[in-house]
Amino acid sequence: MNALAQTSSDYKALVCVFMYGGNDGNNTLIPFDPPGYANYKTIRGPLALAQSTVLQLNSMPTFGLHPSMPELRALVDSGSAAIVANVGTLVQPLTQAQFVAGQPVPSNLFSHPDQQLEWQNAAKSVATPTGWAGRMADALASAYNSNASIPMITSVAGDTLFCDGQTTTPVAVSPGSIGAVTCSEGSECSSRTAVAQAMLTMKSGVSLVQADNAITSNAYKYATALSDAVQSVPSLQTAFPTNNPLAAQLQQVAQIIQVRAALGVQRQIFFCGIGNFDTHSSQLNTQAVLLTEISQAVAAFYQATQELDVSQQVTTFTMSDFSRTLQPNSNSGSDHGWGSHHVVLGGAVKGGSMYGTYPTLQLGGPDDSGSNGRWIPSTASVQYASTLAQWFGVQQTQLATVFPTLSAFSVNKLGFMG
Secondary structure (H helix, E strand, O other): OHHHHOOOOOOEEEEEEEEOOOOOHHHOEEEOOHHHHHHHHHHHHHHOOOOOOOEEOOOOOOEEEOOOOHHHHHHHHOOOEEEEEEEEOOOOOOOHHHHHOOOOOOOOOOOHHHHHHHHHHOOOOOOOOOOHHHHHHHHHHHHHOOOOOOOOEEEOOOOOHHHOOOOOOOEEOOOOOOOOOOOOOHHHHHHHHHHHHHHHHOOOOOHHHHHHHHHHHHHHHHHHHHHHHHOOOOOOOOOOOOOOHHHHHHHHHHHHHHOHHHHOOOEEEEEEEEOOOOOOOOHHHHHHHHHHHHHHHHHHHHHHHHHOOOOOOEEEEEEEOOOEOOOOOOOOOOOEOOOEEEEEEOOOEOOOOEEOOOOOOOOOOOOEOOOOOOEOOOEEHHHHHHHHHHHHOOOHHHHHHHOOOHHHOOOOOOOOEO
16 A cells, blocks of 8 residues: 555655765864864864865854865755764764773774775674665665666665665666667677577576576666666756766766656665775865865756756765864874764755764864764764655664664654755
8 A cells, every 4th residue: 555655756865975985074064163263273283274265154154164165065055955963883872981981882993894884784783784775775665666677776886785685786887878788799799699698597507607697687677777768868957067976976866867757766775986085195185176076066966956856855965984083193184083074965954054963172072082083973873874764765663674773872863854
C-alpha cells in the first residue's frame, strides 16, 4: 500500500560531496566578532586569514566563510544553505573528561582511511561492510523504486563503501560519458557482441566468475537505460564551471535527475568526491583552490535544481575524514583533527543558520582532545546522517537498522531540515 501511495511528484534526492583528505573547518568557518577573530588569529598564526578577506555572513554576522566561497555565502544568506558545526565520528556522546578517562571512541581516530570509512558506514568500526546510503536503499527501494531501471544509488566518483548495502549495489558513472556500450570495429562488431553475450550467460559453475558476469550484465543494462533516457531530453541551460572536476560530477548528477521519470525512480542518492584536503603543507593555496571549486560547483548545481524545479526535493551535503588542528605545524600546514563544520544545501533546508555547537577555540580548552586544537565533536556524524535520512523517507522503525549506533544519542533528528 505504501508503494501504491507514491506519486510521480514524491521525488527526493540526496547528494553527498565527500572532501577527501580532511578539510580544515577552522579556515572554512571563521569567527568574525572582534574578540573571536583576535583569538583565532593569535592561535592560527601563519594560517590565519586576514579579516578583511573573510566573507562575513549577513545571516550570522559573528561568523564568516573562507574568501574562496562567495557563492556559498550567498546561498547561506539567502536561506538556501545551513552550517552544521563541529560534526565528527562518535560512538556515544563524549566530553573532554570522558575522553581523557578512556571512554569508547571510534577506531583509529585521525587515520584517513579509517575515518573515511566510519563517516561512510556510520557504524562502530571500519569492519562494517555496508554504508549508510546502501542500508537506506535496502530499506526503501521496494517502497519507492520498485519499477526503477537503475539502482537507487549512483556514484560519479568511483567505488565507495557509502553506496554498498546488503542487497544494494550502486551504478557507477563517469561524468560526461553516459552512453550504451558501443563498438568501433565495423563488420566485426556483431560477432564480438555475440561472443561477449555468450560469455556472460555461460554457466561456468565458478562462483566468482558468475558474480563477475552478473556485475557486467548489470553494467550493460544500466548503461543502456541511462543512454536511452538522456537522449530523450534537451540539454540543461545552467552553465557549470569548466576545468572543475566536482562541477563535472554535479553536472552529471543533474542530468540523471533530469531523466528521473524515464528511469522510474522516486528516490535517488548520489556520491561525489573532491580532494586532496590533506594539507600538511602549503595549506593556504591548496585549500583556496579546492574551496573555490566546491563553492562554484554546488552553486551551479543548486541553480540546475531550480531549473529542473526540484530544488525543494534535492538536498546536497558535505562529509570529510575530519578537520585539522587549529594550531599550525612547522610546514605551513596543519595536522589531522577531529570535529569539523559541514554544509547542507537545498530548498528543504532551514538555511541561514548554524546548527550544533561551535567549539571553544582554545588549545587544551574544554573542546580540545589534546593540546593542538583537535575538537571533540559536539554533534555525531550519525546524528547528521540520520537527519538527512529521515527527510529522505527513513521511518523511525527503520533507524536502528540503518544506523546501529544512533541509540546512544538522545537526539536523532537535528533541526536543519524542513
